[in-house]
Amino acid sequence: MSLTLDDVQRAADLARIEIGEAEALVTLDQLTRVFAMIEQMQAVDVSGIEPMAHAQDLVLRLRPDAVTEADQRGAFQAVAPETEAGLYLVPKVIE
Amino acid sequence: MSTNTPTLKSLSAQLAAGECSSVELAQEYINKINKLNEVLGCFVTVEPELTLAQAKAADEQRRAGQAGVLTGVPFAHKDIFCARGWRTTCGSRMLENFISPYDAHVVERCRDAGLVMLGKTNMDEFAMGSSNETSYFGKVRNPWDLERVPGGSSGGSAAAVAARLAPAATGTDTGGSIRQPAALTGICGLKPTYGLVSRYGMIAFASSLDQAGPMAHTAEDLGLLMNVMAGFDARDSTSLERPAEDYLRHLGEGVQGLRIGLPKEFFAEGLSADVARSIEAAVAEYRRLGATVVDISLPNMALSVPVYYVLAPAEASSNLSRYDGVRYGHRAAEYRDLAEMYRRSRAEGFGAEVKRRILIGTYVLSHGYYDAYYIRAQKLRRLIARDFVEAFRECDVIMGPTAPGTAFRFGEKSGDPVQMYLSDIYTIAVNLAGLPGMSIPCGFDTQGLPVGLQIIGNYFDEARMLGVAHAFQQATDWHGRVPAGAAA
Numbered sequence: 001m002s003l004t005l006d007d008v009q010r011a012a013d014l015a016r017i018e019i020g021e022a023e024a025l026v027t028l029d030q031l032t033r034v035f036a037m038i039e040q041m042q043a044v045d046v047s048g049i050e051p052m053a054h055a056q057d058l059v060l061r062l063r064p065d066a067v068t069e070a071d072q073r074g075a076f077q078a079v080a081p082e083t084e085a086g087l088y089l090v091p092k093v094i095e
Numbered sequence: 096m097s098t099n100t101p102t103l104k105s106l107s108a109q110l111a112a113g114e115c116s117s118v119e120l121a122q123e124y125i126n127k128i129n130k131l132n133e134v135l136g137c138f139v140t141v142e143p144e145l146t147l148a149q150a151k152a153a154d155e156q157r158r159a160g161q162a163g164v165l166t167g168v169p170f171a172h173k174d175i176f177c178a179r180g181w182r183t184t185c186g187s188r189m190l191e192n193f194i195s196p197y198d199a200h201v202v203e204r205c206r207d208a209g210l211v212m213l214g215k216t217n218m219d220e221f222a223m224g225s226s227n228e229t230s231y232f233g234k235v236r237n238p239w240d241l242e243r244v245p246g247g248s249s250g251g252s253a254a255a256v257a258a259r260l261a262p263a264a265t266g267t268d269t270g271g272s273i274r275q276p277a278a279l280t281g282i283c284g285l286k287p288t289y290g291l292v293s294r295y296g297m298i299a300f301a302s303s304l305d306q307a308g309p310m311a312h313t314a315e316d317l318g319l320l321m322n323v324m325a326g327f328d329a330r331d332s333t334s335l336e337r338p339a340e341d342y343l344r345h346l347g348e349g350v351q352g353l354r355i356g357l358p359k360e361f362f363a364e365g366l367s368a369d370v371a372r373s374i375e376a377a378v379a380e381y382r383r384l385g386a387t388v389v390d391i392s393l394p395n396m397a398l399s400v401p402v403y404y405v406l407a408p409a410e411a412s413s414n415l416s417r418y419d420g421v422r423y424g425h426r427a428a429e430y431r432d433l434a435e436m437y438r439r440s441r442a443e444g445f446g447a448e449v450k451r452r453i454l455i456g457t458y459v460l461s462h463g464y465y466d467a468y469y470i471r472a473q474k475l476r477r478l479i480a481r482d483f484v485e486a487f488r489e490c491d492v493i494m495g496p497t498a499p500g501t502a503f504r505f506g507e508k509s510g511d512p513v514q515m516y517l518s519d520i521y522t523i524a525v526n527l528a529g530l531p532g533m534s535i536p537c538g539f540d541t542q543g544l545p546v547g548l549q550i551i552g553n554y555f556d557e558a559r560m561l562g563v564a565h566a567f568q569q570a571t572d573w574h575g576r577v578p579a580g581a582a583a
Binding site: 007008010011012014015016017018019027030031033034035036037038039040041042044046049050051052053054055056058060061063072075076077078079080081082088090091092093 | 193194195196197288289290303304329332333335395397398400401402404405412416419420421422423426430431432433434435436437438439441442445450451453454455457458461467468470471472473474475476477478480511512513516528529530554
């Protein structure tokens with residue numbers, strides 16, 4: 001399969017990363033090489049094989065629905081770019 | 096072992112015997128780091144005041160008769176572990192000024208054991224790399240040859256230990272990032288079975304593959320650190336509940352009757368002749384020590400690189416979506432709206448390799464491609480894991496080279512990303528299967544660069560692997576060799 005500049009731009013949009021034309025061209029070349037390598041996967045017959053999400057086939061552990069954590073908002077918000085009254089501030093979304 | 100190689104064990108003995116205090120020891124290492132770090136680039140962050148405070152507390156514990164085996168012994172953390180009050184950058188501009196408000200589980204365990212943190216070591220950005228060339232904080236130089244890479248992504252930890260700037264360090268391994276730099280710098284590194292060491296507070300790259308582990312000069316030291324690092328943590332949903340074990344328990348048992356599997360796929364095209372020679376010599380040594388060798392095959396091994404470069408970027412694209420400039424990390428200075436804030440913050444905060452992998456991951460998870468790439472890769476993953484399960488019917492441990500070559504020059508593999516990715520060809524399958532793997536030094540190439548022997552064990556077989564490595568280290572001294580670039 002061959003990638004196009006549109007594919008790169010579309011992926012960048014989905015990933016919320018701004019990418020200029022020059023950078024997109026370089027990225028296209030590099031991604032094309034990577035995808036050429038990944039194509040090797042297509043040659044193998046995988047019928048009847050279950051996908052493996054990770055090694056131990058774990059079931060997600062459950063716990064009682066009870067509060068166990070202490071309020072550490074102050075500490076966690078100390079590293080935030082902009083906060084006010086316990087809220088994170090971002091540019092206005094709705095006009 | 097030469098006296099030029101302090102180990103966790105030897106330093107512990109010195110402290111216990113009162114030959115020095117933790118404060119004196121910490122100061123000694125801080126001085127060495129001050130001398131060499133500018134050239135080597137191993138440490139991103141050092142905080143002598145904080146380190147000496149830890150050392151002072153350790154000395155007090157010893158005076159109160161409460162010192163444990165590792166109390167007061169200095170070491171270093173890869174800068175991927177959140178440490179409260181310390182800058183934690185993950186090698187990225189995105190977290191350049193991030194002072195962590197909490198401790199990773201691994202950091203808590205090391206602190207509770209009384210280990211004294213010398214600093215945070217340099218690494219490939221967000222653990223994506225095999226050469227420590229992608230760090231926002233500059234490259235790390237291999238103490239064996241300053242014009243060459245130490246490997247990655249745990250390049251800073253590896254170089255720090257090799258240069259004797261720390262007796263041991265923590266690392267993380269997603270596709271080989273403990274084992275490959277250990278091999279390229281002539282030290283030991285262990286990636287435990289997936290699930291043994293909690294990932295809480297360990298900045299996530301690829302959650303089904305990431306695993307923390309120790310890096311040191313000896314199998315014994317790896318065991319000492321494993322005893323500290325391993326253990327159930329309810330805060331990591333993939334942490335395994337298992338009875339506690341002593342990872343040192345098989346040291347000294349020798350290797351009589353051990354069946355060593357040599358996969359033919361590990362000795363095929365692409366392996367350097369020098370590396371092959373050292374590995375063959377190491378295997379011959381094991382035969383002399385009483386082991387037998389079995390030829391085995393891992394037929395799907397060649398697929399491990401493409402499978403990994405679908406799965407790891409996919410998981411990374413999800414994990415790194417949290418970096419949006421809202422709650423922590425880099426926020427762009429100029430933007431017109433929220434969408435632009437996200438796009439600019441992320442474009443500015445991430446380096447080229449990280450962006451590349453996020454884009455690959457986004458693509459393979461996107462509508463129309465998910466089945467052909469992501470799901471297919473997960474199926475191939477099961478085939479790769481099955482190969483190992485089959486192989487372990489015929490042998491007790493698997494051995495081979497850790498890396499296809501020795502330390503390469505800066506820039507040598509930066510042109511084509513695929514060339515860099517192929518450095519991990521022998522290590523990746525182990526992560527995909529979730530098995531334990533380690534690298535120990537076993538020789539040098541014709542240019543005096545270290546070669547690593549990879550030992551792969553069955554699930555939860557770390558203690559036996561350490562015993563197997565220890566037997567080799569009783570009979571040889573590769574692990575005691577000191578690079579020219581090391582601290583005096």
